[in-house]
Every structure is written in structure tokens, then in C-alpha cells.
């Protein structure tokens with residue numbers, strides 16, 4: 001890892017990714033509180049109350065200050081409406097992400113990942129990886145679309161692992177190197 005500052009804003013075509021704030025809690029808690037979203041997320045409580053959201057905002061800020069993780073809320077650029085979140089654990093490069101149900105199926109997942117992946121590599125991480133439930137076909141497809149490949153690491157937990165190395169990302173996006 002380099003000592004480069006963690007980005008506090010990443011812009012995509014339709015989204016801005018920026019740190020979670022207390023005033024966002026009501027709106028993102030409603031989205032992540034839906035079982036259809038939460039069921040895929042190993043570390044997210046369900047049901048999800050406002051106090052869970054407040055605790056998350058505090059934890060994300062602390063993790064940012066300690067350079068433990070980069071956690072960003074995705075808001076629509078045109079009206080500031082939260083649509084989802086994405087995070088990277090900086091010790092090992094694990095990536096996690098979610099979108100609220102009304103915001104799925106329109107390409108925001110790829111937009112978030114394609115912004116966060118180069119930002120994480122710019123911090124010096126050699127590889128990123130994600131853990132997904134075997135039946136999470138959408139997430140699998142999304143990871144493959146962005147350039148992640150399945151990892152046969154002999155780890156027999158009940159999840160599938162995908163990885164993307166910095167070298168492969170440079171190969172896939174030579175125009176940005």
C-alpha cells in the first residue's frame with residue numbers, strides 16, 4: 001500500500017461515490033434493509049434499523065481514518081439519491097457492494113466497480129477479490145464483466161471466490177495506464 005490519501009469522491013457517468021454521512025442513514029437503511037439485498041451480504045444485519053445505519057457511518061469513518069477500509073455510498077448525480085454502497089478492505093483487497101432493489105438491473109453495479117477498482121489499485125493493492133454465494137448469478141456475471149476471474153484456491157467454505165490482479169486490470173484498461 002502507498003501512503004496516498006483515500007479518495008473522498010469518485011465520479012462515474014451517473015453516480016458519485018463518497019463517504020457515508022449521518023444524514024444519509026434514513027435513505028440507505030431502507031434500501032439495505034430489504035431482505036432481497038441483505039440476504040447476499042454476509043456482514044449486514046437483518047432487520048436493519050436506523051441505529052445499525054448510524055453505527056455503520058461511525059465505523060466506516062473510523063476505518064477510513066485508520067486506513068482499514070474504503071467504504072463509499074453511491075448517490076445519483078442528478079438528485080443525490082443514495083442507490084447503493086461499495087467497500088474495499090485495505091488489508092487484503094476484499095471488495096463488497098450492494099444496490100437497493102429499485103436501482104438494480106440498470107448497470108450501476110458495473111459503474112461502481114469500474115470506479116473503485118482503479119482507485120484501490122492506485123493505493124497500491126496488488127489484487128482485489130470478492131466472495132460470492134454460489135447462487136448469486138448476477139454478482140458473478142457482474143464480476144466477470146468487470147474483469148474478475150474465478151479463483152480455485154482450494155478454500156472449501158460455502159462461497160465462490162473471484163479475483164482481479166492489478167496487472168490484469170492494466171492489461172484490460174491500457175488506455176488508463
Ligand SMILES: CC(C)(COP(=O)(O)OP(=O)(O)OC[C@H]1O[C@@H](n2cnc3c(N)ncnc32)[C@H](O)[C@@H]1OP(=O)(O)O)[C@@H](O)C(=O)NCCC(=O)NCCS
Nearest residue numbers: 037040097098099104105107108109132137138139141142
Ligand atoms: C449484485 C448487484 C450489485 C448487481 O448490480 P446490477 O447493476 O444490478 O447488475 P445487473 O442487473 O446489471 O446485472 C449484472 C449482469 O448480470 C446479468 N444478470 C442479471 N440477472 C441475472 C441472473 N439471474 N443470472 C445471470 N445473470 C444475470 C445481467 O444481464 C448483467 O450482465 P450483462 O452486463 O452481461 O448484461 C445487485 O444485483 C445487488 O446489489 N444485489 C444484492 C446484493 C449483492 O448480491 N451484492 C453482492 C454480494 S457478493
